[in-house]
Amino acid sequence: MAKIGIGMIGLGGAGGWGHFPGYTDIPEEAKIVALCDNVPARTEAKARMTGAKAYTEYEKLLADPDVEAVDITLPHYLHARVALAAIEAGKHVIVEKPFTITVEEADSVISAAKRKGVKLMVAENTRFVEAYEVARKMLDQDLIGRICYAEAYIGGSEIPRLRDPNSWNGKVSLAGGGVVMDSAVHSFYLLRWMVGKMKTVSAFTTKFMDELPIDTETNAVAIFKFENGALGHVANSETTEHPWTEQMQLIGVNGSLVVDMLAERPLQLYSTKRKSSNVTMGWSPYGSSSWEEPFIYHSGLEWKSRSMKKEVQHFVRCIAQDTQPLVSGEDGREDVRVAVKTYESVKTGRPVDIY
Numbered sequence: 001m002a003k004i005g006i007g008m009i010g011l012g013g014a015g016g017w018g019h020f021p022g023y024t025d026i027p028e029e030a031k032i033v034a035l036c037d038n039v040p041a042r043t044e045a046k047a048r049m050t051g052a053k054a055y056t057e058y059e060k061l062l063a064d065p066d067v068e069a070v071d072i073t074l075p076h077y078l079h080a081r082v083a084l085a086a087i088e089a090g091k092h093v094i095v096e097k098p099f100t101i102t103v104e105e106a107d108s109v110i111s112a113a114k115r116k117g118v119k120l121m122v123a124e125n126t127r128f129v130e131a132y133e134v135a136r137k138m139l140d141q142d143l144i145g146r147i148c149y150a151e152a153y154i155g156g157s158e159i160p161r162l163r164d165p166n167s168w169n170g171k172v173s174l175a176g177g178g179v180v181m182d183s184a185v186h187s188f189y190l191l192r193w194m195v196g197k198m199k200t201v202s203a204f205t206t207k208f209m210d211e212l213p214i215d216t217e218t219n220a221v222a223i224f225k226f227e228n229g230a231l232g233h234v235a236n237s238e239t240t241e242h243p244w245t246e247q248m249q250l251i252g253v254n255g256s257l258v259v260d261m262l263a264e265r266p267l268q269l270y271s272t273k274r275k276s277s278n279v280t281m282g283w284s285p286y287g288s289s290s291w292e293e294p295f296i297y298h299s300g301l302e303w304k305s306r307s308m309k310k311e312v313q314h315f316v317r318c319i320a321q322d323t324q325p326l327v328s329g330e331d332g333r334e335d336v337r338v339a340v341k342t343y344e345s346v347k348t349g350r351p352v353d354i355y
Protein backbone atom coordinates (compact mmCIF):
# COMPACT_ATOMS: atom_id res chain seq x y z
CA MET A 1 0.00 0.00 0.00
CA ALA A 2 1.30 3.50 -0.84
CA LYS A 3 2.19 5.49 2.25
CA ILE A 4 0.65 8.92 2.74
CA GLY A 5 3.36 11.61 3.10
CA ILE A 6 2.59 13.68 6.19
CA GLY A 7 3.84 17.18 6.96
CA MET A 8 3.27 18.28 10.54
CA ILE A 9 3.14 21.99 11.44
CA GLY A 10 3.40 22.64 15.20
CA LEU A 11 5.30 20.18 17.38
CA GLY A 12 4.34 21.48 20.81
CA GLY A 13 1.95 19.62 23.11
CA ALA A 14 -0.78 18.28 20.84
CA GLY A 15 1.52 17.76 17.86
CA GLY A 16 4.28 16.19 19.94
CA TRP A 17 2.48 13.76 22.28
CA GLY A 18 -0.85 13.44 20.47
CA HIS A 19 -0.51 13.39 16.70
CA PHE A 20 3.14 12.41 16.08
CA PRO A 21 2.91 8.90 17.61
CA GLY A 22 -0.38 8.34 15.79
CA TYR A 23 1.50 8.44 12.49
CA THR A 24 4.64 6.62 13.60
CA ASP A 25 2.44 3.76 14.92
CA ILE A 26 1.21 3.00 11.36
CA PRO A 27 4.46 2.90 9.32
CA GLU A 28 2.80 0.79 6.62
CA GLU A 29 0.23 3.50 5.96
CA ALA A 30 1.85 6.86 6.71
CA LYS A 31 5.29 8.43 6.66
CA ILE A 32 6.11 11.73 8.30
CA VAL A 33 8.17 13.40 5.58
CA ALA A 34 8.39 16.94 6.97
CA LEU A 35 8.12 18.69 10.31
CA CYS A 36 7.80 22.39 11.00
CA ASP A 37 8.00 24.43 14.17
CA ASN A 38 9.39 27.90 14.60
CA VAL A 39 11.24 26.57 17.65
CA PRO A 40 13.82 24.25 15.96
CA ALA A 41 14.48 22.25 19.14
CA ARG A 42 10.93 20.85 18.90
CA THR A 43 11.57 19.14 15.56
CA GLU A 44 15.21 18.02 15.81
CA ALA A 45 14.87 14.69 17.64
CA LYS A 46 11.68 13.78 15.80
CA ALA A 47 13.31 14.56 12.42
CA ARG A 48 16.21 12.26 13.33
CA MET A 49 13.81 9.54 14.44
CA THR A 50 11.69 9.62 11.27
CA GLY A 51 14.14 10.88 8.62
CA ALA A 52 11.76 13.81 8.01
CA LYS A 53 12.95 17.20 6.78
CA ALA A 54 12.75 19.94 9.41
CA TYR A 55 11.53 23.44 8.61
CA THR A 56 11.00 26.56 10.67
CA GLU A 57 8.69 28.27 8.14
CA TYR A 58 5.43 26.57 7.26
CA GLU A 59 5.47 28.03 3.72
CA LYS A 60 8.55 25.88 2.98
CA LEU A 61 6.86 22.73 4.23
CA LEU A 62 3.83 23.52 2.06
CA ALA A 63 6.07 23.87 -1.01
CA ASP A 64 7.56 20.40 -0.39
CA PRO A 65 6.18 18.00 -3.05
CA ASP A 66 6.66 14.97 -0.76
CA VAL A 67 4.00 16.37 1.58
CA GLU A 68 0.55 15.08 0.60
CA ALA A 69 -1.30 15.87 3.81
CA VAL A 70 -0.74 18.57 6.39
CA ASP A 71 -1.38 18.24 10.11
CA ILE A 72 -1.87 21.60 11.86
CA THR A 73 -1.44 21.85 15.64
CA LEU A 74 -0.77 25.56 16.01
CA PRO A 75 -2.07 28.40 18.20
CA HIS A 76 -5.69 29.07 17.27
CA TYR A 77 -5.22 32.35 15.40
CA LEU A 78 -3.06 30.51 12.82
CA HIS A 79 -5.49 27.66 12.07
CA ALA A 80 -7.44 29.30 9.23
CA ARG A 81 -4.40 31.04 7.71
CA VAL A 82 -2.25 27.90 7.54
CA ALA A 83 -5.15 25.61 6.55
CA LEU A 84 -6.01 27.91 3.63
CA ALA A 85 -2.37 28.05 2.50
CA ALA A 86 -2.11 24.24 2.72
CA ILE A 87 -5.32 23.76 0.73
CA GLU A 88 -4.16 26.24 -1.91
CA ALA A 89 -0.97 24.14 -2.19
CA GLY A 90 -3.21 21.14 -2.94
CA LYS A 91 -2.63 19.32 0.38
CA HIS A 92 -5.18 17.38 2.42
CA VAL A 93 -5.63 19.02 5.83
CA ILE A 94 -6.31 17.96 9.39
CA VAL A 95 -6.48 20.89 11.79
CA GLU A 96 -6.80 20.87 15.57
CA LYS A 97 -9.81 22.28 17.39
CA PRO A 98 -11.13 24.89 17.52
CA PHE A 99 -11.33 24.59 13.72
CA THR A 100 -11.00 28.38 13.43
CA ILE A 101 -11.79 31.29 15.73
CA THR A 102 -14.61 32.80 13.67
CA VAL A 103 -17.45 31.31 11.65
CA GLU A 104 -16.39 33.36 8.62
CA GLU A 105 -12.92 31.80 8.69
CA ALA A 106 -14.50 28.35 8.96
CA ASP A 107 -16.64 29.05 5.88
CA SER A 108 -13.64 30.15 3.85
CA VAL A 109 -11.61 27.02 4.74
CA ILE A 110 -14.57 24.71 3.97
CA SER A 111 -15.20 26.28 0.58
CA ALA A 112 -11.49 26.29 -0.34
CA ALA A 113 -11.25 22.54 0.45
CA LYS A 114 -14.33 21.84 -1.69
CA ARG A 115 -12.96 23.92 -4.56
CA LYS A 116 -9.58 22.16 -4.47
CA GLY A 117 -11.08 18.70 -3.89
CA VAL A 118 -8.91 17.89 -0.86
CA LYS A 119 -9.87 16.15 2.38
CA LEU A 120 -10.54 18.42 5.35
CA MET A 121 -10.85 17.03 8.87
CA VAL A 122 -11.10 18.75 12.24
CA ALA A 123 -9.01 16.95 14.86
CA GLU A 124 -11.88 16.59 17.34
CA ASN A 125 -10.57 13.67 19.37
CA THR A 126 -13.90 13.38 21.26
CA ARG A 127 -15.25 11.36 18.32
CA PHE A 128 -12.55 8.71 18.90
CA VAL A 129 -12.83 8.22 22.68
CA GLU A 130 -13.91 4.61 23.32
CA ALA A 131 -16.29 5.40 26.20
CA TYR A 132 -18.15 7.90 24.02
CA GLU A 133 -18.20 5.53 21.04
CA VAL A 134 -19.81 2.83 23.20
CA ALA A 135 -22.25 5.36 24.70
CA ARG A 136 -23.29 6.43 21.20
CA LYS A 137 -23.92 2.75 20.27
CA MET A 138 -26.10 2.36 23.36
CA LEU A 139 -28.13 5.39 22.30
CA ASP A 140 -28.51 3.84 18.84
CA GLN A 141 -29.95 0.74 20.57
CA ASP A 142 -32.41 3.08 22.36
CA LEU A 143 -31.29 1.84 25.79
CA ILE A 144 -32.08 5.03 27.74
CA GLY A 145 -35.05 6.30 25.77
CA ARG A 146 -35.62 9.95 24.91
CA ILE A 147 -32.97 12.18 26.46
CA CYS A 148 -34.41 14.92 28.64
CA TYR A 149 -31.17 16.26 30.16
CA ALA A 150 -27.48 16.14 29.27
CA GLU A 151 -24.33 17.52 30.86
CA ALA A 152 -20.65 17.55 29.98
CA TYR A 153 -17.68 18.67 32.07
CA ILE A 154 -14.04 19.17 31.11
CA GLY A 155 -11.49 20.30 33.63
CA GLY A 156 -7.92 20.31 34.79
CA SER A 157 -5.19 22.80 35.49
CA GLU A 158 -3.84 25.16 32.87
CA ILE A 159 -2.59 27.45 35.63
CA PRO A 160 1.17 27.02 34.88
CA ARG A 161 0.59 27.80 31.21
CA LEU A 162 -1.68 30.74 32.00
CA ARG A 163 0.89 32.15 34.44
CA ASP A 164 3.45 32.33 31.60
CA PRO A 165 3.24 35.81 30.06
CA ASN A 166 4.77 34.45 26.82
CA SER A 167 2.10 31.79 26.31
CA TRP A 168 -0.40 32.27 23.48
CA ASN A 169 -3.05 30.69 25.72
CA GLY A 170 -4.80 33.31 27.79
CA LYS A 171 -4.69 35.95 25.03
CA VAL A 172 -7.90 36.60 23.12
CA SER A 173 -5.96 37.86 20.08
CA LEU A 174 -4.02 34.56 19.75
CA ALA A 175 -6.40 31.97 21.25
CA GLY A 176 -9.71 33.49 20.16
CA GLY A 177 -11.01 33.17 23.73
CA GLY A 178 -10.41 31.21 26.89
CA VAL A 179 -11.82 27.96 28.19
CA VAL A 180 -14.90 28.20 25.93
CA MET A 181 -12.83 28.32 22.72
CA ASP A 182 -10.22 25.92 24.01
CA SER A 183 -12.19 23.28 25.92
CA ALA A 184 -15.93 23.79 25.67
CA VAL A 185 -15.81 23.21 21.90
CA HIS A 186 -15.11 19.53 22.74
CA SER A 187 -18.23 19.44 24.93
CA PHE A 188 -20.31 21.18 22.27
CA TYR A 189 -19.24 18.52 19.76
CA LEU A 190 -19.95 15.76 22.28
CA LEU A 191 -23.46 16.89 23.17
CA ARG A 192 -24.35 17.62 19.55
CA TRP A 193 -23.23 14.07 18.71
CA MET A 194 -25.10 12.48 21.62
CA VAL A 195 -28.22 14.65 21.85
CA GLY A 196 -28.60 16.80 18.73
CA LYS A 197 -28.48 20.43 17.71
CA MET A 198 -28.44 23.15 20.34
CA LYS A 199 -31.09 25.82 19.87
CA THR A 200 -30.52 28.40 22.62
CA VAL A 201 -27.64 29.15 24.99
CA SER A 202 -27.41 31.06 28.25
CA ALA A 203 -23.90 31.32 29.66
CA PHE A 204 -21.67 32.68 32.41
CA THR A 205 -17.89 32.89 32.48
CA THR A 206 -15.30 34.06 34.99
CA LYS A 207 -11.62 34.82 35.08
CA PHE A 208 -11.22 33.02 38.35
CA MET A 209 -7.69 34.04 39.40
CA ASP A 210 -7.15 37.79 39.11
CA GLU A 211 -3.38 37.42 39.38
CA LEU A 212 -3.08 35.54 36.05
CA PRO A 213 -1.65 37.71 33.22
CA ILE A 214 -4.49 36.81 30.84
CA ASP A 215 -7.46 38.51 29.19
CA THR A 216 -9.50 35.31 28.73
CA GLU A 217 -12.01 33.41 30.88
CA THR A 218 -10.85 30.38 32.88
CA ASN A 219 -14.24 28.94 33.91
CA ALA A 220 -17.51 28.71 32.07
CA VAL A 221 -21.01 27.31 32.39
CA ALA A 222 -23.33 27.25 29.39
CA ILE A 223 -26.94 26.09 29.64
CA PHE A 224 -28.61 24.82 26.50
CA LYS A 225 -32.03 24.08 25.09
CA PHE A 226 -31.72 21.49 22.36
CA GLU A 227 -33.82 21.43 19.22
CA ASN A 228 -35.41 18.12 20.31
CA GLY A 229 -36.63 19.55 23.62
CA ALA A 230 -33.81 18.30 25.88
CA LEU A 231 -32.06 20.64 28.31
CA GLY A 232 -28.39 20.49 29.17
CA HIS A 233 -25.31 22.21 30.38
CA VAL A 234 -21.62 22.33 29.69
CA ALA A 235 -19.11 23.25 32.42
CA ASN A 236 -15.41 23.86 31.89
CA SER A 237 -12.58 24.80 34.21
CA GLU A 238 -8.88 25.45 33.72
CA THR A 239 -8.27 26.17 37.39
CA THR A 240 -8.76 22.87 39.15
CA GLU A 241 -6.35 20.21 40.35
CA HIS A 242 -7.09 16.73 39.10
CA PRO A 243 -5.71 14.99 36.03
CA TRP A 244 -7.16 16.57 32.90
CA THR A 245 -10.51 14.84 32.61
CA GLU A 246 -14.01 14.72 31.23
CA GLN A 247 -17.42 13.64 32.48
CA MET A 248 -20.78 13.25 30.79
CA GLN A 249 -24.29 12.40 31.96
CA LEU A 250 -27.18 11.66 29.66
CA ILE A 251 -30.52 11.34 31.41
CA GLY A 252 -33.25 9.59 29.43
CA VAL A 253 -36.79 8.52 30.25
CA ASN A 254 -35.72 4.83 30.34
CA GLY A 255 -32.29 5.14 31.87
CA SER A 256 -29.08 7.08 31.94
CA LEU A 257 -25.49 6.97 30.77
CA VAL A 258 -22.69 8.24 32.98
CA VAL A 259 -19.13 8.77 31.79
CA ASP A 260 -16.27 9.53 34.17
CA MET A 261 -12.82 9.39 32.62
CA LEU A 262 -11.12 9.11 36.04
CA ALA A 263 -13.00 5.90 36.86
CA GLU A 264 -11.54 2.47 36.13
CA ARG A 265 -14.68 1.61 34.18
CA PRO A 266 -15.41 4.96 32.51
CA LEU A 267 -18.96 4.21 31.35
CA GLN A 268 -22.02 3.17 33.32
CA LEU A 269 -25.44 2.35 31.91
CA TYR A 270 -28.65 2.25 33.93
CA SER A 271 -31.54 1.03 31.84
CA THR A 272 -35.05 -0.34 32.23
CA LYS A 273 -34.73 -1.71 28.70
CA ARG A 274 -31.94 -4.24 29.11
CA LYS A 275 -32.98 -7.12 31.37
CA SER A 276 -30.22 -9.53 30.45
CA SER A 277 -27.54 -7.82 32.48
CA ASN A 278 -25.26 -10.02 34.52
CA VAL A 279 -24.60 -7.13 36.87
CA THR A 280 -26.69 -5.50 39.58
CA MET A 281 -30.43 -4.95 39.39
CA GLY A 282 -31.82 -1.71 40.78
CA TRP A 283 -35.31 -0.45 41.48
CA SER A 284 -37.36 1.95 39.40
CA PRO A 285 -41.09 2.73 39.34
CA TYR A 286 -41.29 0.73 36.10
CA GLY A 287 -39.82 -2.41 37.63
CA SER A 288 -36.22 -3.45 37.70
CA SER A 289 -33.49 -1.64 35.80
CA SER A 290 -30.14 -3.08 34.85
CA TRP A 291 -26.85 -1.52 35.80
CA GLU A 292 -23.91 -2.24 33.53
CA GLU A 293 -20.32 -1.13 33.41
CA PRO A 294 -19.18 -2.38 29.99
CA PHE A 295 -15.54 -3.30 29.66
CA ILE A 296 -13.68 -0.59 27.78
CA TYR A 297 -9.93 -0.53 27.37
CA HIS A 298 -9.26 2.57 29.43
CA SER A 299 -6.66 4.47 31.36
CA GLY A 300 -7.52 7.69 33.18
CA LEU A 301 -4.23 9.20 32.00
CA GLU A 302 -4.04 7.79 28.47
CA TRP A 303 -7.53 8.00 27.02
CA LYS A 304 -6.91 11.39 25.42
CA SER A 305 -3.63 10.58 23.68
CA ARG A 306 -5.14 7.25 22.50
CA SER A 307 -8.07 9.10 20.95
CA MET A 308 -5.74 11.60 19.28
CA LYS A 309 -3.73 8.77 17.74
CA LYS A 310 -6.94 7.16 16.48
CA GLU A 311 -8.13 10.43 14.95
CA VAL A 312 -4.98 11.01 12.86
CA GLN A 313 -4.97 7.35 11.78
CA HIS A 314 -8.58 7.77 10.66
CA PHE A 315 -7.49 10.83 8.63
CA VAL A 316 -4.76 8.78 6.89
CA ARG A 317 -7.29 6.04 6.01
CA CYS A 318 -9.79 8.58 4.68
CA ILE A 319 -7.13 9.79 2.24
CA ALA A 320 -6.01 6.28 1.28
CA GLN A 321 -9.58 5.00 0.79
CA ASP A 322 -11.06 8.27 -0.49
CA THR A 323 -13.75 8.40 2.21
CA GLN A 324 -15.12 11.33 4.17
CA PRO A 325 -13.66 12.04 7.63
CA LEU A 326 -15.99 11.40 10.58
CA VAL A 327 -15.40 14.96 11.81
CA SER A 328 -15.93 17.41 8.96
CA GLY A 329 -15.20 21.09 8.51
CA GLU A 330 -18.94 21.65 8.93
CA ASP A 331 -18.76 19.96 12.36
CA GLY A 332 -15.89 22.22 13.38
CA ARG A 333 -17.76 25.26 12.10
CA GLU A 334 -20.81 24.29 14.16
CA ASP A 335 -18.76 24.10 17.36
CA VAL A 336 -17.13 27.47 16.67
CA ARG A 337 -20.59 28.89 16.04
CA VAL A 338 -21.86 27.61 19.40
CA ALA A 339 -18.75 29.12 21.06
CA VAL A 340 -19.39 32.50 19.43
CA LYS A 341 -23.04 32.41 20.57
CA THR A 342 -21.92 31.42 24.07
CA TYR A 343 -19.70 34.52 24.22
CA GLU A 344 -22.60 36.61 22.92
CA SER A 345 -24.78 35.38 25.77
CA VAL A 346 -22.05 36.18 28.31
CA LYS A 347 -21.65 39.67 26.86
CA THR A 348 -25.35 40.51 26.69
CA GLY A 349 -26.35 38.69 29.89
CA ARG A 350 -29.24 37.09 27.97
CA PRO A 351 -30.13 33.77 26.37
CA VAL A 352 -29.09 33.77 22.71
CA ASP A 353 -30.67 31.76 19.90
CA ILE A 354 -28.16 29.66 18.02
CA TYR A 355 -30.71 29.19 15.22
Ligand SMILES: NC(=O)c1ccc[n+]([C@@H]2O[C@H](COP(=O)([O-])OP(=O)(O)OC[C@H]3O[C@@H](n4cnc5c(N)ncnc54)[C@H](O)[C@@H]3O)[C@@H](O)[C@H]2O)c1
Binding pocket: 009, 010, 011, 012, 013, 014, 015, 036, 037, 038, 039, 042, 056, 057, 058, 073, 074, 075, 076, 078, 096, 097, 098, 123, 124, 125, 182, 304, 308
Ligand atom coordinates in the same frame (compact mmCIF):
# COMPACT_ATOMS: atom_id res chain seq x y z
N1 LIG B 1 -7.55 17.67 21.15
C1 LIG B 1 -7.04 18.00 22.31
O1 LIG B 1 -7.41 17.48 23.32
C2 LIG B 1 -5.96 19.04 22.37
C3 LIG B 1 -5.04 19.06 23.42
C4 LIG B 1 -4.08 20.07 23.43
C5 LIG B 1 -4.05 21.01 22.41
N2 LIG B 1 -4.97 20.95 21.42
C6 LIG B 1 -4.96 21.96 20.33
O2 LIG B 1 -3.74 21.82 19.60
C7 LIG B 1 -3.33 23.10 19.12
C8 LIG B 1 -1.95 23.41 19.65
O3 LIG B 1 -2.01 23.45 21.05
P1 LIG B 1 -0.73 23.02 21.93
O4 LIG B 1 -1.23 22.87 23.30
O5 LIG B 1 -0.02 21.90 21.29
O6 LIG B 1 0.13 24.37 21.82
P2 LIG B 1 1.70 24.49 21.96
O7 LIG B 1 1.97 25.93 22.21
O8 LIG B 1 2.22 23.48 22.92
O9 LIG B 1 2.22 24.08 20.51
C9 LIG B 1 2.11 24.93 19.40
C10 LIG B 1 3.41 24.84 18.61
O10 LIG B 1 3.31 25.67 17.45
C11 LIG B 1 4.56 26.30 17.25
N3 LIG B 1 4.33 27.51 16.46
C12 LIG B 1 3.73 28.66 16.83
N4 LIG B 1 3.68 29.52 15.80
C13 LIG B 1 4.26 28.90 14.74
C14 LIG B 1 4.51 29.27 13.40
N5 LIG B 1 4.14 30.48 12.91
N6 LIG B 1 5.13 28.38 12.60
C15 LIG B 1 5.53 27.17 13.06
N7 LIG B 1 5.33 26.77 14.34
C16 LIG B 1 4.69 27.61 15.16
C17 LIG B 1 5.08 26.58 18.66
O11 LIG B 1 6.47 26.77 18.67
C18 LIG B 1 4.64 25.32 19.40
O12 LIG B 1 5.64 24.32 19.40
C19 LIG B 1 -4.41 24.07 19.59
O13 LIG B 1 -5.37 24.19 18.59
C20 LIG B 1 -5.01 23.39 20.79
O14 LIG B 1 -6.33 23.79 21.08
C21 LIG B 1 -5.88 19.98 21.37
